[in-house]
Amino acid sequence: DMENYQGNAVVNYTDADTSALDPNVATVELTGMLTDDYTLGSAVTTMTDGTYVLVNTRAGKPVTNAPATYGNATGLSLSGDKEDMDKASVWNITAVDGGYTIQDAEGKYMAIDSDYAAMTDEPTTLELNYGGSTWTIVGNGAYLNDFGGAKSCASGWQNAAAATDSGSQWEIYEAKAIAGENGTQITFTAVGGGVQHPHETALEV
Numbered sequence: 001d002m003e004n005y006q007g008n009a010v011v012n013y014t015d016a017d018t019s020a021l022d023p024n025v026a027t028v029e030l031t032g033m034l035t036d037d038y039t040l041g042s043a044v045t046t047m048t049d050g051t052y053v054l055v056n057t058r059a060g061k062p063v064t065n066a067p068a069t070y071g072n073a074t075g076l077s078l079s080g081d082k083e084d085m086d087k088a089s090v091w092n093i094t095a096v097d098g099g100y101t102i103q104d105a106e107g108k109y110m111a112i113d114s115d116y117a118a119m120t121d122e123p124t125t126l127e128l129n130y131g132g133s134t135w136t137i138v139g140n141g142a143y144l145n146d147f148g149g150a151k152s153c154a155s156g157w158q159n160a161a162a163a164t165d166s167g168s169q170w171e172i173y174e175a176k177a178i179a180g181e182n183g184t185q186i187t188f189t190a191v192g193g194g195v196q197h198p199h200e201t202a203l204e205v
Helices: none
Strands: 008-014 026-032 040-041 050-056 059-069 073-078 091-094 099-103 109-113 116-118 129-130 135-139 142-146 153-157 170-177 184-190
Touching: 008 116, 040 050, 059 116, 059 153, 099 129, 109 142, 135 170
Parallel strands: 073 116
Antiparallel strands: 008 184, 026 184, 040 170, 050 059, 050 091, 050 170, 059 073, 073 153, 091 099, 099 109, 109 116, 116 153, 129 135, 135 142, 142 153
């Protein structure tokens, strides 16, 4: 909150959105790089907007934004370990009308259809359904599935058995970015006599 601040301040944040900052109150300089390191949080049973890791329970691996194929299916790679995640396996989930969008760290959207899962520039609404112990992720009636049981490719499976198939079950964990040397340094310089906005958030992170 910079409304009554006079002077300079340096703050470290993992991620920063300065679009709400009023230049009449303070100027801001960003230096450094966003961190690539995350720590695994708790498994979730309800969904709120945030950053998550999606782990297929049968494969025991998270889905990433890297492309993969299995037979004739186009999909996304199941690889790595949930404890050793990076930007390829973390997803920003946001509630929208009719469901959720799932975005990767580059801002692309996960899209799911029959025999298909990929990243797209266009927002795609998906269903996230919690069944008491695991989640299903659905697009256009197709369930994101450990396709063929290969434990390497997640693609959409549209079948009467898909909803209860073990390959369609997902655990969703919070992913928390680690601030550190690779974080973004934000330097504020307050403007003397600046306009006060007592009910306005100067910075969202």
